[in-house]
Amino acid sequence: MVVSIGVFDGVHIGHQKVLRTMKEISFFKKDDSLIYTISYPPEYFSPNFPGLLMTVESRVEMLSRYARTVVLDFFRIKDLTPEKFVERYLSGVSAVVVGRDFRFGKNASGDTSFLRKKGVEVYEIEDIVVQGIRVSSSLIRDLVQKGRAEEIPVYLGRYFEIEGIVHRDREFGRKLGFPTANIDRGNEKLVDLKRGVYLVRVHFPDGKKKFGVMNVGFRPTVGDARNVKYEVYILDFEGDLYGKKLKLEVLKFMREEKKFDSIEELKAAIDQDVKNARNIIDDIINSKFEKEG
Numbered sequence: 001m002v003v004s005i006g007v008f009d010g011v012h013i014g015h016q017k018v019l020r021t022m023k024e025i026s027f028f029k030k031d032d033s034l035i036y037t038i039s040y041p042p043e044y045f046s047p048n049f050p051g052l053l054m055t056v057e058s059r060v061e062m063l064s065r066y067a068r069t070v071v072l073d074f075f076r077i078k079d080l081t082p083e084k085f086v087e088r089y090l091s092g093v094s095a096v097v098v099g100r101d102f103r104f105g106k107n108a109s110g111d112t113s114f115l116r117k118k119g120v121e122v123y124e125i126e127d128i129v130v131q132g133i134r135v136s137s138s139l140i141r142d143l144v145q146k147g148r149a150e151e152i153p154v155y156l157g158r159y160f161e162i163e164g165i166v167h168r169d170r171e172f173g174r175k176l177g178f179p180t181a182n183i184d185r186g187n188e189k190l191v192d193l194k195r196g197v198y199l200v201r202v203h204f205p206d207g208k209k210k211f212g213v214m215n216v217g218f219r220p221t222v223g224d225a226r227n228v229k230y231e232v233y234i235l236d237f238e239g240d241l242y243g244k245k246l247k248l249e250v251l252k253f254m255r256e257e258k259k260f261d262s263i264e265e266l267k268a269a270i271d272q273d274v275k276n277a278r279n280i281i282d283d284i285i286n287s288k289f290e291k292e293g
Helices: 013-029 056-063 082-089 112-117 137-145 152-156 172-176 263-285 288-292
Strands: 002-006 033-038 068-072 095-099 122-125 160-167 181-184 196-203 209-217 229-234 245-256
Touching: 002 013, 013 033, 013 095, 013 122, 033 056, 056 068, 082 112, 095 112, 112 122, 137 152, 137 160, 181 245, 196 229, 196 263, 209 245, 209 263, 229 245, 245 263
Parallel strands: 002 033, 002 095, 033 068, 095 122
Antiparallel strands: 160 181, 160 245, 181 229, 196 209, 196 245, 209 229
């Protein structure tokens, strides 16, 4: 068995390089491959951690495209000595493929040198560097928080995505003539986009896609939100989406969140957002990333 281990939050292009190498080695060894994804990084439990790029469920779904994937619960492994970790999870493997910063065991005391001393064949994959910047999940989280949606695909390999179940809210958008789908992202600590308005592409459960305008923020004009809200007005769509899961590709940051002096001003701004979105959709479709991706 050829094994790769890591958190793999976001499954960015650096992770993809590790996973492709794992597949290549397993092919040449005529062996199976297995991915161990650690449920959460240690910093997840820090109050200063901005949040994951994706849910564990979504991460497993993406990793499973490469190989069978097993989730290692952080709390079950965090106090294991390196010896116990190897004994429990790496006994009899033909090779381990990891990134350069791989650590494991209690207090991150195990590393690739330890594995080699135990007779494990180890492949350490170099980081990917783009224009002098090392690709990492932390880098991408920072871009998400700054709303730099158009830069993210360079490092992530795809657009940043928001996923969640459509839930019933105050339906304030409907009263303005712009009915929105309100997205519940679940209970995991996920990184929040910078507050503002974005052009998104909505993926429906049946595989269909539509463009939309998403607002991320606290609804300052009506002042009724305690937590960050994700609301999307889907262009050229009518239908009931309550209870359905949507995936939103975040394509472009359009403007900052703003508190308007009146509901009429807010409605006019949303109308302008929709017009602006329609004007830039062709630019997105014809972009280099769309054509290459």
